[in-house]
Structures are given as structure tokens and as C-alpha cells.
Amino acid sequence: MELTLNSSSSLIKRKDAKNSRNQESSSNNMTFAKMRPPTYQFQAKNSVKEMKFTHEKTYSPENETTERWEKLHVLSYPHPKSDSSVPVFVMLPLDTVTMSGHLNKPRAMNASLMALKGAGVEGVMVDAWWGLVEKDGPMKYNWDGYAELIQMVQRHGLKLQVVMSFHQCGGNVGDSCSIPLPPWVLEEVSKNPDLVYTDKSGRRNPEYISLGCDSVPVLRGRTPIQVYSDFMRSFRERFDNYIGGVIAEIQVGMGPCGELRYPSYPESNGTWRFPGIGEFQCYDKYMKSSLQAYAESIGKTNWGTSGPHDAGEYKNLPEDTEFFRRDGTWNSEYGKFFMEWYSGKLLEHGDQLLSSAKGIFQGSGAKLSGKVAGIHWHYNTRSHAAELTAGYYNTRNHDGYLPIAKMFSKHGVVLNFTCMEMKDGEQPEHANCSPEGLVKQVQNATKQAGTDLAGENALERYDSSAFGQVVATNRSDSGNGLTAFTYLRMNKRLFEGQNWQQLVEFVKNMKEGGHGRRLSEEDTTGSDLYVGFVKGRIAENVEEAALV
Numbered sequence: 001m002e003l004t005l006n007s008s009s010s011l012i013k014r015k016d017a018k019n020s021r022n023q024e025s026s027s028n029n030m031t032f033a034k035m036r037p038p039t040y041q042f043q044a045k046n047s048v049k050e051m052k053f054t055h056e057k058t059y060s061p062e063n064e065t066t067e068r069w070e071k072l073h074v075l076s077y078p079h080p081k082s083d084s085s086v087p088v089f090v091m092l093p094l095d096t097v098t099m100s101g102h103l104n105k106p107r108a109m110n111a112s113l114m115a116l117k118g119a120g121v122e123g124v125m126v127d128a129w130w131g132l133v134e135k136d137g138p139m140k141y142n143w144d145g146y147a148e149l150i151q152m153v154q155r156h157g158l159k160l161q162v163v164m165s166f167h168q169c170g171g172n173v174g175d176s177c178s179i180p181l182p183p184w185v186l187e188e189v190s191k192n193p194d195l196v197y198t199d200k201s202g203r204r205n206p207e208y209i210s211l212g213c214d215s216v217p218v219l220r221g222r223t224p225i226q227v228y229s230d231f232m233r234s235f236r237e238r239f240d241n242y243i244g245g246v247i248a249e250i251q252v253g254m255g256p257c258g259e260l261r262y263p264s265y266p267e268s269n270g271t272w273r274f275p276g277i278g279e280f281q282c283y284d285k286y287m288k289s290s291l292q293a294y295a296e297s298i299g300k301t302n303w304g305t306s307g308p309h310d311a312g313e314y315k316n317l318p319e320d321t322e323f324f325r326r327d328g329t330w331n332s333e334y335g336k337f338f339m340e341w342y343s344g345k346l347l348e349h350g351d352q353l354l355s356s357a358k359g360i361f362q363g364s365g366a367k368l369s370g371k372v373a374g375i376h377w378h379y380n381t382r383s384h385a386a387e388l389t390a391g392y393y394n395t396r397n398h399d400g401y402l403p404i405a406k407m408f409s410k411h412g413v414v415l416n417f418t419c420m421e422m423k424d425g426e427q428p429e430h431a432n433c434s435p436e437g438l439v440k441q442v443q444n445a446t447k448q449a450g451t452d453l454a455g456e457n458a459l460e461r462y463d464s465s466a467f468g469q470v471v472a473t474n475r476s477d478s479g480n481g482l483t484a485f486t487y488l489r490m491n492k493r494l495f496e497g498q499n500w501q502q503l504v505e506f507v508k509n510m511k512e513g514g515h516g517r518r519l520s521e522e523d524t525t526g527s528d529l530y531v532g533f534v535k536g537r538i539a540e541n542v543e544e545a546a547l548v
Contacts, residue, residue, distance in 0.1 A: 084481070084512075084513030085510070085511050085512065085513055086474055086481070086482050086483070086484060086485055086510040086511070086513070087121075087122035087123075087159075087484050087485075087510075087511075088120075088121050088122055088484075088485050088486075088487060088506070088507045088510050088511075089121060089122055089123045089124060089125050089159070089161055089484060089485070089486040089487065090116055090121050090123075090124050090125070090486070090487045090489070090490050090494075091124070091125045091126075091456075091486055091487065091488045091489040091490060092109075092124050092125060092126045092149075092489070092490055093176070093489065093490060093491065094127060094169055094176055094177050094179070095176070095177045095179075096109070096126050096127075096145075096149065097126075097129070097132055097145035097146060097149070098145065099132065099135075099179070101132060101133075101142045101144055101145050102144070102145050102148075103145045103148040103149050103152075104145075106148065106152070109149070109152065110152060110156075112490060112495075113152060113153060113156045113158060114156060115495065116156075116158070116490070117156045117157060117158055119500070119503060119504045119507055120504070120507045120508060120511065121158070121487075121507055122158070122159055122484070123153070123158040123159030123160055123161065123248060124153060124158060124159075124160060124161070124490070125160070125161040125162075125163065125251075125486050126146070126149060126160065126161075126162055126163070127163045127165040127169070127258070128146060128162050128163060128164055128165055128235065129165050129169065129179050130164075130165060130166045130167075130181065130182060130231060131168065131169070131179045131180050131181050131182050132145075132179060133146075133231070133234075134182050134231060135182045135183055135184075137184055138184060138219070138220050138222070138227075139230060139234075141231070141234045141238070143234075143235070143238045143239070146162075146239075147238070147239070150239065150242055150246060150247065153246055154242070154245075154246040158246075159246060159247075159248040159249075160246055160247050160248065160249075161248065161249040161250075161251060161369075161486065162235070162247055162249070162250055162251070163251040163253055163258055164228070164231065164232055164235070164250065164251065164252050164253050164357075165253045165258055166208065166209075166228055166231070166253045166254075166258075167181075167207050167208045167253055167255065167256050167257060167258055168180050168181055168206060168207045168208065168256075170268070180206070181206065181208075181209075184220070185209070185219060186206070188218065188219055188220065189206065192218065193284075194210070194213075194284040194285040194286060195209055195210060195213060195218055195284070196208070196209060196210055196284065197210050197262065197263050197281040197284060198210070198281065198283040198284040198287075199279045199280070199281055199283060200279065200280070200283055200306075200307060200311075202283070203271070205256075205263045205266055205281070207256040207263050207266070208255055208256050208263060209224045210281075210284045210286055210287060211224075211255075211287075211345060211346065211348075211349035212282075212284055212285075212286030212287035212289070212290055212345070213284075213286040214348075214349055214352060216286065225352050225353065225356060228353060228356065229356040229357075229360065232250075232252075232356070232357055232360045232361070233360050235250075236360050236361060236364065240364070243361070243364040243365065243366045244364045244365020244366050245365070247366055248366060248367060249366055249367040249368070249369055249414075249484075250357065250361055250366050250367070250368055250369070251368075251369045251370065251371060251416065252353055252354060252357045252368065252369070252370050252413075253371075254349060254350050254353050254354075254370055254371075255346075255349075257371075257373070258371050259371045259372060259373040259418075260346065260349075260350045260370055260371065260372055260373075260391075260404070261346065261372070261373050261375075261390040261391050261392070262280075262281040262346065262389070262390055262391045263281055264278035264279055264280065264281055264386070264389035264390045264391075265278040265314065265386065265389070265390070271314055272314040272315060273314075273315055274377065274431070275317070275377035275378065275386070275428070275430070275431035275432075275433070276313075276314045276315040276316060276317075276386075277311075277312060277314070277316050277317065277318055277321070277324055277378065277385040277386050277389060278314055278385075278386055278389035278390065279311065279312075279313065279314050279389055280307045280308065280311060280342065280389050281389075282307045282342060283306075283307065287345070288306070290341075290345060291304050291306075291307070291341060292304035292305070294341045295337075298337070300337065303334060303337055303338070307338065307342075308323050308329060308335070308338060310322035310323045310328075310329055311323040311324065311329075311389070312324065317378075317430075318378055318381050318383055318385040321385075323335070323383075324381075324383045324385035324388070325383070326381070326382050326383075327382075328383060330383045330385075330388065330395065331382075331383070331395070331397070339388060339393045339398075340393065342388075342391060342393070343391050343392065343393035343400065343403075345391075346391035346392075347403060347404065347407055350370065350404070350407055350408075351407055351410075351411075354368070354370060354407070354408070354411040354413050355411060357411075357413075358411045358412065358413075367414055368411070368412065368413045368414065369413060369414035369415070369416045369454060370408060370413050370414075370415065370416065371416045371417075371418070371456075372392075372401070372404060372415060372416070372417050372418075372442070373390060373392075373418060374417055374418035374419025374420075374422075374435060374438060374439070374458055375387045375390050375392065375438075376419055376422065376427070376433045376434060376435035376438045377427075377431045377432065377433050378431065378432045378433075379432065379433060379434040379435075379437055379438050380432040380433070380434050380437070381432050382395065382396040383395055383396075384396070384400075387400060392404070394441075399441075399445065401441055401442050401445040402445045402448060402449060404445070405442075405445040405446045405448070405449035405451050406449045406451075408446075408449070408451045409449040409450050409451035412451075413451065414451065414452045414453070414454050414483060414484075415442070415446050415451050415452070415453055415454070416453075416454045416455065416456060416486070417439065417442050417453065417454070417455055417456070418455070418456045418457070418458040419435045419438065419439065419457070419458040420439060420455035420456060420457055420458075420469070420470045420473055420482075420485070421457035421458070421459070421461050421466035421467070421469050421470055422435035422436070422458065422459075422466075422469065423435070423436060423465070423469055424436045424437070439473055440476070440478045440479065442479075443473075443476065443478050443479025443480045443481075444478060444479035444480075445479070446479065446480045447479040447480045448479075452480070452483040453479075453480040453481070453482055453483065454482055454483050454484040454485065454486070455470065455473070455474075455482050455484075455485045455486070456485070456486045456487075456488055457470070457487060457488050458488075459488075460488060460489060460491075460493075462493065462494070462496075462498070462499035462502055462503075463502065464502055464505075467502055467503075467505070467506040467509075470485060470506070470510075471506070471509050471510065474510065474513070475513070485510060487503070487506075
């Protein structure tokens with residue numbers, strides 16, 4: 001398929017090169033193969049003046065390995081730590097693969113990927129939903145829709161981040177569709193409701209299996225950790241020839257929204273609303289049993305009968321509760337005991353999952369990553385209430401992110417953090433937010449732990465202020481810069497003229513480490529972007545090409 005965008009920059013259509021030997025030499029940071037040069041057909045008026053070569057492992061539909069040389073205008077991923085360039089990925093729609101297991105709107109997806117490639121992005125991210133792939137029964141996996149997507153992404157010379165999504169889609173910020181856990185899993189939950197997280201009122205949350213039963217064979221003879229591991233192993237076996245090539249990263253889902261946390265602030269049915277403190281999720285029988293055992297182990301049996309009785313409700317503010325108020329129970333001996341157990345269980349869950357993923361994907365050539373939530377409301381209070389209920393033991397007196405970063409570092413896993421686009425001044429005063437302070441703390445924690453940091457935006461944003469904040473965060477001298485950034489999310493609005501213009505400029509600035517000049521609207525200088533700024537009639541063409 002050919003797509004012509006009415007831009008002054010070039011679109012390149014590559015003719016597939018034949019198999020070649022990859023004897024390599026290096027000169028001036030550029031790599032060349034001793035082979036016949038690939039042939040190209042050039043469309044449009046200007047050619048791209050400066051290009052970089054990168055070597056990429058690709059595969060034919062028959063899974064026969066070939067070696068191709070792609071002529072790209074972006075740096076290869078992953079990039080060296082000394083390189084200030086940050087590759088930008090774009091999240092695909094949540095329903096990229098349908099409930100029937102097929103690629104959704106393949107023609108529109110093909111055009112969209114072509115446009116994103118032209119904008120200079122490194123690749124895209126997709127959720128591999130447990131509820132889709134294993135819905136027909138235990139260990140009955142259907143990867144067909146993802147296979148189609150992977151080959152399409154490869155044809156466009158893009159990279160792919162794949163999220164092992166063991167959570168439900170639906171009921172949280174930005175969820176535009178509903179993808180429940182596999183039916184056979186929900187059948188087990190109906191027989192044993194304690195398999196899912198439970199709050200003090202007995203409200204069950206079906207987003208994710210409770211980590212309290214991680215090591216209990218409650219899913220038809222397998223433990224949840226075994227089920228997640230078998231899922232990842234199936235993915236490795238099915239796409240082994242692509243992992244480390246077009247599949248550049250595997251992100252391991254470890255909780256609701258794929259994040260390592262408890263589902264303490266569910267939006268479904270109005271249960272929680274911003275900036276509520278949320279509630280502890282430790283009242284299923286498995287979590288209560290663990291709490292009791294922990295209390296007995298330190299000689300405080302009476303502390304193990306329940307979670308905090310004075311922690312309020314989902315929509316409360318910290319000062320509404322005895323536990324979270326300025327000098328509340330959180331800072332007592334009991335509060336410290338409870339939070340050490342509650343946060344420790346979350347760390348243990350992450351450690352088990354990442355250990356398994358490391359064993360499965362070791363030697364594949366793909367990066368491993370995990371996601372941590374940017375819970376920025378009430379960050380400026382002493383107790384950091386919303387972080388505590390989510391499982392992050394982060395208070396005025398206790399660093400909750402360094403232990404998480406160290407656990408990620410132990411397994412060589414990239415820590416992916418959200419809310420990179422937010423500014424303190426944009427937040428309501430009564431919420432005591434500080435997304436900037438939170439991001440700086442995580443930057444410092446990852447630097448101290450020796451683990452890489454990647455980022456995402458928490459909410460859909462298309463404005464220069466949000467993009468500028470991400471660039472500024474990456475350039476900050478406070479802790480780690482970013483190794484990659486994933487933009488949320490590809491949809492129709494992204495391809496609208498001004499929004500598209502902002503994305504193109506952002507991608508260019510991140511490639512240049514935040515030091516890029518502002519592109520002119522005409523972009524007639526032959527820059528290294530295939531697609532320049534898009535306005536008016538050109539914007540209409542891009543939008544038409546990418547109806548997602």
C-alpha cells in the first residue's frame with residue numbers, strides 16, 4: 001500500500017533486499033555492511049539530507065531469518081546511556097486486537113503506522129490482553145491478531161513494546177473498551193470471591209487477581225504466578241524469531257492498569273473520585289491470613305486481625321481520617337508495622353513476576369520493563385495517603401520508591417513511570433499535588449538503584465506545555481534522564497493538524513535531547529523528518545489516512 005502525505009519532506013518506499021551477510025565495520029559512529037546497497041524509490045520533492053543506518057533483525061512471514069539494512073532517520077533502540085537522544089513510542093488503541101482475536105481495522109492501522117513512522121517515532125506499544133489470548137480455556141492461547149500486528153509493524157520499520165496485560169480493561173481513567181479477565185478465571189472467582197482484591201466493606205474488585213494467592217494453586221491447579229509465567233512463555237515460543245528484533249521491549253503487567261500497585265482508587269461506579277485517598281485492599285482471606293502470620297511473627301498477634309480501622313473511605317481527604325491526618329496513626333508503631341507488611345507484599349509480588357519474566361526472556365535481546373503509577377495527589381502532605389493505600393510506603397519520613405527501584409535493578413528491568421507531563425501549577429490547591437516533586441524523587445531513586453527510567457504521560461495531552469514538561473524532565477539534572485518515552489495514545493485526535501504538529505516537534509526535540517530548534521511550519525530545509533508540520537489540507541490527509 002502506498003500513502004502519500006502532502007509534505008515537503010520525503011517518503012521512502014523500500015524494495016525488499018535479498019538475504020545478505022552481515023560483516024560489519026564501524027567508522028564515525030556509523031555502521032556499514034559489505035553488501036550491495038538496497039534500492040529505494042523516492043517520492044516527493046526533497047530528499048532527506050542526513051540519514052543514519054541501523055542494523056535490524058527481521059523475519060519473513062515464514063519465520064526464515066533474514067538480515068536487512070534499514071535506512072532510518074532515528075537512532076536505534078536501545079541507545080547508549082551516554083546518548084542524550086530519547087526514542088518516542090506511541091501507545092496503540094486498547095482494542096487493537098478484537099475480542100474475536102483479529103487485528104482491528106487493519107487498513108486504518110497500516111496507514112496510521114505509516115504516518116507515525118513519518119513523524120519519526122521509534123515504535124508503538126500494544127497490550128497483549130490475558131482476557132483475549134487465553135479466553136478459550138487454560139493454556140489455550142490465540143496470538144493470531146498479534147502476529148498480524150507484529151508483521152505490519154515490522155514492514156514499516158518500527159519497533160514494538162508489548163505489555164503482558166494480566167489485568168482487566170475497563171473502569172479506570174482512559175479505558176475506552178471492556179476486556180475482562182478470561183471467562184474460565186472469572187468462573188473460579190465466582191466460586192471463590194476471595195481470589196480478587198477486597199476492601200474493608202467487602203467490595204470485590206475483579207480488575208486483577210489478589211497477590212495474596214500468588215503461590216496458591218487456585219486457578220485449576222496452577223498458581224497465579226504459574227499462569228502468568230505460562231502466558232509469557234507461550235508468547236516467547238510463538239514470537240521467538242521477532243523478540244529482540246521488531247519486538248524491542250516486554251513490559252510485565254503487575255497489577256491494575258498494568259502497574260505495580262493495589263487497585264486502591266477504582267473509578268467504576270463512582271467508587272472513587274479525585275483527589276480521594278482511596279482504600280487499603282487487604283481484606284480477602286489470603287491477604288488477611290498473611291497479615292495475621294506477619295503479626296504473629298513479631299509477637300503482635302492482635303495487630304493481625306484486620307487492616308486499619310481509622311483509614312477513612314475512598315473519597316475522603318487525609319485530614320478527614322485519624323490514620324492519615326498530619327500526626328495520624330500512619331506514624332505510629334502500628335502504622336509502620338502495617339505499611340511494612342502491605343508494601344512488602346507488593347514488592348514480593350513484583351519480585352516473583354519479574355524473576356519469572358527474566359528467566360523466560362533472558363537472552364532474547366529484548367528489554368524488560370515494569371510500570372509504577374504516578375500517584376501525585378496529597379504528595380505535599382506528611383502521610384502521602386493516596387500512595388500508601390496503593391502500596392507505596394512513601395511518607396515524609398520514608399522513601400517508598402528506592403526499594404521498588406532496587407527490586408527492578410536486581411532483575412535488570414527498566415522502571416516505567418507515569419505523570420511525566422504534569423506540572424504542579426496545573427493541579428487544584430486542595431489536592432496538595434506535586435507531580436514534579438514525585439517525578440524528581442523517582443529520578444533520584446532509579447539513579448541511586450542503578451536502574452533505567454522510562455516515562456509515560458498519565459492523561460491524554462496534545463499541548464506544548466505537556467510536551468515541554470516531558471522534555472524539561474528529561475533534561476533535568478535531578479537523577480536519571482529517560483531511556484524512552486511512550487506517548488498515550490494513538491487516536492483520531494492525535495492526527496488533527498495542531499496536535500500532529502505538536503507531536504512531530506516533540507519527537508524531534510526528544511531525539512535531540514531537548515535541544516532541538518522549533519521547526520518552521522513549512523519545514524523546507526530538508527530536515528530529517530519525513531513529515532513536517534501539518535496544517536489545513538495536509539492535516540486532513542493525515543487524519544484520513546489514520547482513522548483509528
